[in-house]
Amino acid sequence: MVVYRFLLTPRWLGILALTLVAATVMVLLGNWQLDRYRGRTEVNERIDAGLRMAPVPLREAVPAPTGGSGTAGPPPAEDKIWTRVTVTGRYDTANVVLVRGRTVESKVGFEVLTPLVLADGTAVLVDRGWIPPAPGGATAQPQVPPAPSGEVTVVGRVHESESGSVTVSRREGRLETRRIGVPQLARELPYPVHGAYLLLDEQTPAADPAFVAVPVGHANNWQNFGYVVQWWLFAGMTLFGYVWVARREARRLSGATPQGPVDRAAPSTPA
Known part of the structure; x- marks a missing residue:
């Protein structure tokens, strides 16, 4: 784990902070869209119930x-x-x-x-x-x-x-x-x-047939659900990207580390 000490440098701590902030914002945006999905779903359920009820x-x-x-x-x-x-x-x-x-x-x-x-x-x-x-x-x-x-x-x-x-x-x-x-x-x-x-x-008495009934459109709640999945995937990809870049940097540093000299017996010099 010594090779991962670079993650404690100011540069990488800054990258980690930005990554966590970005992922948090994306999760919150997903939660907001989830609330909108639930609200629109409730509206659609009330519309359907209104059609059926006495x-x-x-x-x-x-x-x-x-x-x-x-x-x-x-x-x-x-x-x-x-x-x-x-x-x-x-x-x-x-x-x-x-x-x-x-x-x-x-x-x-x-x-x-x-x-x-x-x-x-x-x-x-x-x-x-x-x-x-x-x-x-x-x-x-x-x-x-x-x-x-x-x-x-x-x-x-x-x-x-x-x-x-x-x-x-x-x-x-x-x-x-x-x-x-x-x-x-x-x-x-x-x-x-x-x-x-x-x-x-x-x-x-009956309404005049010249009138066309005004249709009631359902709210597009599945669009909001799609946004939920999208924002949460973006959050996961952001965290995955940080880990992937960090591992790549660790491999690079590990390959650049000079190897210690090999201890070999010196050949004997003839008298």
């Missing part, structure tokens, strides 16, 4: 708003997102919201949100589905199929409010936005609004 009343999944007109209620708990719910009310066709730039089956169009006003005067936004734009371009406002009049019973899945920058405008008498931010949309409406919206699954 609908529950809206208030079992989404808290009632407690503020006044133009305010949004608290968001649902994380484990309630994608819950299948049922609720009865009347559509407010005077405050239809068009959500532009939404893609379904590789086509860009609009999702149509219509407030469903409940008996207690609160409302929940219902995404009735996707429709193509009018002729003239992807932003040309479509002809929206009318919502049923009178009492309507909706079955849908709870969708959390979308994050990011949300701008709400009024064009041609209709509210229009790019992202479904429930608090921002609530400011434009004359009643308290629940803190999540519903993706329509079923409706009584």
Whole structure:
């Protein structure tokens, strides 16, 4: 082991420190991706469970708003997102919201949100589905199929409010936005609004067939799992690389060590 004493030199101690730091960072990155994998897996499981479950009343999944007109209620708990719910009310066709730039089956169009006003005067936004734009371009406002009049019973899945920058405008008498931010949309409406919206699954009376159901995409959790394996392999390769280089250096030093002289008897000199 004498030949490995070079590992205690400042240069090699510095190399070891950098190697350990790099490997530690890679392991931590792998752990972070593992957390993301677990989180996305839970989301996918909730999506699948929501498709199979019998609908529950809206208030079992989404808290009632407690503020006044133009305010949004608290968001649902994380484990309630994608819950299948049922609720009865009347559509407010005077405050239809068009959500532009939404893609379904590789086509860009609009999702149509219509407030469903409940008996207690609160409302929940219902995404009735996707429709193509009018002729003239992807932003040309479509002809929206009318919502049923009178009492309507909706079955849908709870969708959390979308994050990011949300701008709400009024064009041609209709509210229009790019992202479904429930608090921002609530400011434009004359009643308290629940803190999540519903993706329509079923409706009584039946929904207009012109609408295309908005698909629910599963999160790509296996991509995160691949990153976990990648970062942990990199960490292992970094440590292996240090050991391999150290062994190569040890062999080099061992080969360069001069051999001691051979002790041979001197030949006798004739008298």
